[in-house]
Amino acid sequence: MGPQENEEKLMMKDLETVLYTEEQILARIRNMGEQLTAEYRGKFPLLVGVLKGAVMFMSDLVKRMAIPLEIDFIAISSYGTSTRSSGVVRILKDLDQDVDGRHVLIVEDIVDTGLTLAYLRDVLVRRNAASVKIAALFDKPGRRQVPIEPDYCGFTVPNAFIVGYGLDYAERYRNLPDVGILKENVYRGSDTPRT
Ligand code: 5GP
Ligand code: MG
Ligand code: MG
Numbered sequence: 001m002g003p004q005e006n007e008e009k010l011m012m013k014d015l016e017t018v019l020y021t022e023e024q025i026l027a028r029i030r031n032m033g034e035q036l037t038a039e040y041r042g043k044f045p046l047l048v049g050v051l052k053g054a055v056m057f058m059s060d061l062v063k064r065m066a067i068p069l070e071i072d073f074i075a076i077s078s079y080g081t082s083t084r085s086s087g088v089v090r091i092l093k094d095l096d097q098d099v100d101g102r103h104v105l106i107v108e109d110i111v112d113t114g115l116t117l118a119y120l121r122d123v124l125v126r127r128n129a130a131s132v133k134i135a136a137l138f139d140k141p142g143r144r145q146v147p148i149e150p151d152y153c154g155f156t157v158p159n160a161f162i163v164g165y166g167l168d169y170a171e172r173y174r175n176l177p178d179v180g181i182l183k184e185n186v187y188r189g190s191d192t193p194r195t
Helices: 003-012 022-040 055-062 115-126
Strands: 015-020 046-051 070-080 085-093 103-111 131-139 152-156 179-182
Touching (some): 003 015, 015 022, 022 131, 022 152, 046 055, 055 070, 055 103, 070 115, 085 115, 103 115, 115 131
Parallel strands (some): 046 070, 103 131, 131 152
Antiparallel strands (some): 015 179, 070 085
């Protein structure tokens, strides 16, 4: 066993359960890409990835969309305590592209309370996008605080804190190829991870 393999095994040990393997995730993204190709043909969409969690999803998704498109990224942070989001969102890094008249697809890792996406969607609508839709790899509908649903969703997940494939806990585990539920003892002592 090489050192790299060993490190990955160590990260895997922090998971309670693996929910989706890399293969399952890529198979689902392939389907989503085909569906989005049909939906956005002739529309030259602008895909807006929400940093940093959506980086892996964006990268694999656009490779499965066989149409001309553009990608851009936005970084946002929500105010609030470590366990409760306030719904007030701050833009840390804005888009480079003008969204006026564009068909925008927000690419997000996971929809939880929905507060971040509700804010972001409003910002893009106010900037005069021709359309604003949401593609989320994961959806946790049981935790929603505002009525917002992804237009395209990869998987529905239970009310647990998940990591891997872009999703972090304290900036770690983003590079884990599979997605799973983080063991509670990993964050014992600190608050239940919010985001
Ligand atoms: P919101 O509560 O505003 O819908 O979620 C905002 C962000 O919180 C998500 O885009 C994601 O980055 C993060 N988040 C929500 N649930 C989880 C989770 O289970 N695991 C991880 N790692 N991040 C999450
Ligand atoms: Mg996110
Ligand atoms: Mg995070």
